[in-house]
Amino acid sequence: MISSLYVHVPFCRSKCPYCDFYSVPRLDLKKSYAKAVLLELSYRSPEFVQFPTIYFGGGTPSLMGVEFFESILRAVGQFSEVTVEINPEDVKRDYLNLLKEAGVNRVSLGIQSFLDKTLKTLGRRQSSSENLKALEETLSVFSNVSVDIIYGVPGQSLKELQKDLEILLSFPVKHVSTYALTVYEETPLYSLVKSGKQELPPEELLREMYYLIKESLESSGFKHYEISNFSLPGFESKHNLSYWELRNYIGIGPSAASYVNGRYTKNISDVKEYVRALLEGRPFIEETVDHSEEEEKELRLIMGMRLLRGVNLNELGLKEKFESALQKEPALQLLLEEGYLVYREPELSLGTPGLFISNTVIGKLCSVLFD
Structure with missing residues (x-):
């Protein structure tokens, strides 16, 4: 049984300085990418009957037209939880309504912060007012909305994080993902930190921030169910639970990973090469690892302990x-x-x-x- 399908959309208008996910500002490749993804799904179809959960992540999935999501959902046929990550600047009432009609029933909104100062430091394109408007608009269409918040941003104070949480909790969101800003090599943020132009908060402040988040969300009725994730009762991310429980999952799209019966595979990470391979009928997987029984036990322990x-x-x-x-x-x-x-x-x-x-x-x- 395959528990979930992940679809990686590798496009962004511009790259955030802290982001380590595979994404490129090549919107001219969207049409050929969409064809390739459907081809990959058809090649993999013998591996599944249906996917209980589908997650469109990125990158910026909301750069794709609604017909892209419709084509994937039509090919799958049966599903229960369908999540699309949406950038606040892409939120439009008509677009949201069309996504809902297509079968999307859960939205993950990349807010990151409600404060202009923090958003500027993160290199985000949207403003605080745009984030507020986007969240209001999304909640007017979808009842199951998750929000991403980043903390531990250079120059961020405990009081500023508290303000972010107060604003967040004034909205009826069902799920919150909170991430400490991580510095990855080969990102612009890494260069800024290494050169001393940006300074990350000290560990003790990060600890205080983490427990402030935990206390604030739990006191507002959220259940802390995974290290970085909180939900109202019954609104845990079913898709992400399949990862933490190490159930079989398939990922399609460039750089997407799959795990089926102890075998880990990863797709070609370059979107042009990925598209070319699919359209020419060549192999599109660039890495395969078969785990022994003992290795799988260790993986199950590592992932399960996150819960x-x-x-x-x-x-x-x-x-x-x-x-x-x-x-x-x-x-x-x-x-x-x-x-x-x-x-x-x-x-x-x-x-x-x-x-x-x-x-x-x-x-x-x-x-x-x-x-």
């Missing part, structure tokens, strides 16, 4: 291994004693102190169990 509910060690076949390690490894004992990990047999999860340093905690757990 606040954690993992069932019995189901992963790791309970005996974990309890044996617990007797021998002082570092593992310390993580439990200090609340970074919580073990309620047979379930293991991150404790509240472990959420902010989750990569470190999960990395240590894996090094104990698998090295």
Whole structure:
């Protein structure tokens, strides 16, 4: 069973200085890309009967006309949750209505901030007023709306983040994704930070920001269900849950990844080469990795520990291994004693102190169990 379909739309009007996702400002390639994506979907059709969830991400999916989404949804036929990422500057009432008529029932809006100062630092094209208008307009058409917020921006204060959260919570959104600004090599932001022209907030301020987000959203009825994600009850991202639970998924489009029965594949990352390969009937996958049973256990542990509910060690076949390690490894004992990990047999999860340093905690757990 394939749990989800991801469609990568690689186009942007301009590249944000912090973005590490594959995207290009080549809007002239949209038509040939759309043909190639449908071809890839037809080649992969023997792998699925239906997709419970479909997610159009990018890049900027909202640069595509409604007919693009209609063609994909028509080819799939059956689905339950269909999400489209939309840039605030693309929000138009007619466009939203057409998306809804096509079968889209969930929108992820790339707000990032409601403050002009923060948006300018991030290199975003939209203004605060445009973000407010876009969110109001989107909520007038869609009831299931998710908003992205970035924190840890150079020069951002705790008070400014609090203002962002206050504005956000004045709207009836159902889901919030919050991301600490990450500096990736080969991005303009990396060069600015390395040269000293931009300075990221200190770790202690980042920690305060993370727990301010957690406290603000939870006190407003949101459930913290994944390290970076919050939702009102029943509005978790079903699509993203398939990743964190490591269920089989297919990704189509340039640079998109798939995971089916232990095999990871990644498509060609260059849109021109991707299109050429599909139209000429040549291979479009550039990377394939087959995971052993033990490697898949580790992957399931890594992904599952991102969820606040954690993992069932019995189901992963790791309970005996974990309890044996617990007797021998002082570092593992310390993580439990200090609340970074919580073990309620047979379930293991991150404790509240472990959420902010989750990569470190999960990395240590894996090094104990698998090295």
